[in-house]
Amino acid sequence: MFMGKMSLRSRYVPGGLYFGPPAWDAPVWPARDIVESSPPTLLPENPEALREVLQRLNIGRQDTWAPALLDQLRGGAVSDVVLNLVAPQPESILPRVLSEFELPQLVTGLNLVRRCVSANRAILAIPRDESEIRYQWGAVAKGHPFVVRPLINRYPLGHPSILLRSLLGLKIQPYASPADAGVILLDPMTCWILGCWIEFGGVPQWRPIELFTHNAMPRLIAANLGQPLSQIFSDAGIIYKERQCIINGMMAGELANPEQTVLEPWIRIISLRPPPLVEQSVDCIRCGWCVNACPAGLNPAGLMAQVRMIDSLPAISAQEASACIDCGLCTYVCPSRLALATTIHSLKTGDARADTPGEAT
Ligand code: SF4
Ligand code: SF4
Incomplete structure (x- = not known):
């Protein structure tokens, strides 16, 4: 069951925004027998x-x-x-x-x-x-x-x-x-x-996980729920020491420690990359790219400028920032390497969020 050979091949931001790896082929669906064979006799109706x-x-x-x-x-x-x-x-x-x-x-x-x-x-x-x-x-x-x-x-x-x-x-x-x-x-x-x-009649105790590792083709693997991420990497023959481990996507995911994190049902994507080089940001050049990219219709540069200008932020800024969906696009497109998404997130929540993956490239 579940065996098979895989053959894969905004109005807000015109032209599409696919900047991950080019369409990639996962060699096989990560097949496993998953369940008992006693389907439920009574199905929920409400x-x-x-x-x-x-x-x-x-x-x-x-x-x-x-x-x-x-x-x-x-x-x-x-x-x-x-x-x-x-x-x-x-x-x-x-x-x-x-x-x-x-x-x-x-x-x-x-x-x-x-x-x-x-x-x-x-x-x-x-x-x-x-x-x-x-x-x-x-x-x-x-x-x-x-x-x-x-x-x-x-x-x-x-x-x-x-x-x-x-x-x-x-x-x-x-x-x-x-x-x-x-x-x-x-x-x-x-x-x-x-x-x-x-x-x-049952649910899988494993999940298909997309693995993205530096300098290697992406992979689709099966891993058991509750398994430490370090074990998943070892089983897949992937070196994970001295790499940054990011859960659920490079743009807006979370940093994780593979030794201390186990596979939970909400984890779908795991990425490993070398720690990013520290890049010096420079001043905003007012190119407007972040404004064009923001799907929430915000002005990330303007919000960033407000954070820099004053210590006690006006409520209006926090209110505007609450529309941010944490997609990380503003940081991604900024030619001045400004940490826009992290700053706006901090403005929204009132606390600093260090090391957002999308910020450090
Ligand atoms: S992270 Fe927030 S401010 Fe930045 S582009 Fe996404 S929605 Fe807009
Ligand atoms: S993308 Fe960066 S440099 Fe351009 S306007 Fe926004 S903050 Fe300024």
Whole structure:
């Protein structure tokens, strides 16, 4: 089961923003037998029953780019379920891989959620350039109440507040729940696990992990939940000592200590790189690139200037900064190497966040 040879190939920021590795081929789907074979006889029919299932299966915690389904199931009116197949980070291929190899389970999981929240339809949010995924889901949609919506660009379109605005014209606060707008946003991993539970009677105790290492081709591996990251690297023959380990993407991920961090369900991408050279930033040259890049419509340079000018920040700055989604794009594009995203994050939260991966390149 799950064996197979893999063959892969904004209006805010025109032209697309894919700056990870070029489309890469993972040699195989990281196949493992995963579950018992006693499918559930009774399926949940409402949000409360689905909540219980999610708790029982321990499917809960997600990162800020993928709100936990458990938290969204509040029982309020739901108009749509959106399956978010936009890559959560520029280099990620997992939505594409799951669509290619686990489509039946995704369809099963999606229909389960749709039925439990009484949504009439499910919307598939798919980047326009992902023609294979669009084709696959387009074929499936003929037999289900699914609507395929191609979207321009990739990162950071996958962020809920950007996605719902692009997809449905809905405005939600940067880290508010999509359920506030009557939408359930489903990430493909949760959808897949629910589908596996229905079809095979259990959930996988491993996860497909995208591994990005300096000077090597990206890899897709299978790793067991609870396994230390150091063990995962050793098993994969990857040197991790004296490297920076970043979880869930180079743009907006978290630094981790591989010896002290274990694989949890919310970890999808692990990157290793040599510690970055310390680069001297220079003054803002007012090029405006950060303003053009910001998907939240902020003026990162202006916010940075305010932080530098005064010690006690006016409430208005913090309020404006609260719209930041921590995508890291402003830092990425800044030719003056200014630590914009970290500074704006500090402004937003009132505390300093050191060593944000996206800041140090
Ligand atoms: S990290 Fe920068 S580009 Fe991204 S939303 Fe925040 S201010 Fe805008
Ligand atoms: S991208 Fe950097 S240099 Fe350009 S306006 Fe923004 S802060 Fe200034």
